[in-house]
Amino acid sequence: MELVSVAALAENNVIGRDGELPWPSIPEDKRQYRSRIADDPVILGRKTFESMLDDLPGRAQIVLSRSTREFDVETAHHARSVDDAIEIAESLDAETAYVIGGEGIYTLFQPSLDRMVLSRVPGEYEGDTFYPEWDDDEWRLESETPYDRFTLQEWVRATTD
Template sequence: MIVLIAAAAQNNALGKDNQLLWHLPDDFKRFKELTSGHYIIMGRKTFESFPKPLPNRTHVIITRQKGYNPEGCIVVHDMESALEVCPKDQAVYVIGGGEIYNLALPYADRIDLTRVHASFEADAFFPEFDPTQWKLVSSVPHEADERHAQSFTFETWDRM
């Protein structure tokens, strides 16, 4: 199963200048719970936005750069190669950025989307997806609180 996992604003904003636009601890917790123990596919810029590789996950990095080879990671040059190196019998998570989500959307079986209830100025966006091709199977709202400046909803969409 190929799963796109993202947090996106109402206007599909993901980030700006390779940084997230919000701080949502419960979203980080969900991301860790879902992706731990799995292969995660990302673009080079997303990988480089981490202080270090994420623990207990196999990193598959898509880049056009020749000779790019961070220790302990699998480096490929296109989405098809990224999917080929991943196990076929378990969930594989695509974690961004915007260009990688666009490339992965046609292959995706599920979208685990944290919909942030605000709009932001951004330079990276989650792709529009046709709601007639997807079924919302779970929607869990989370109000803003002392740890979360924005309200948000955990949504799970399965391809029909």
């Protein structure tokens, strides 16, 4: 199974401020993001899950949370750890699972990722949540597609021979 993080981030790696995007909405980015993750399970933190309850992404939501709990959503699964979340995704016969945030979840999963799909928003923004830094030696930029108001980058973990 391929593990892919998906995020929109500014040049200073800001991904959010007060639970919202710090830049004006970019509908084209939201459409490509929703389309990409629509048919696969997503892995996210409890706060991100709760913020999306009105419009849940993915075909299943794997919610990483320290507290043991049930969710009143049929497609939601509780995970206690990175390994637990990956096992749940594999049990759903997923070829791909998408890691969609927040900051702590991105950081926890960074060592396990196979790919990163990043919407790079020009400019620096004030924020309180960030996408983690990564070692350029461990990643290869596979593609870069310019759009109006963002550039979509696909990064692949570099293999060592």
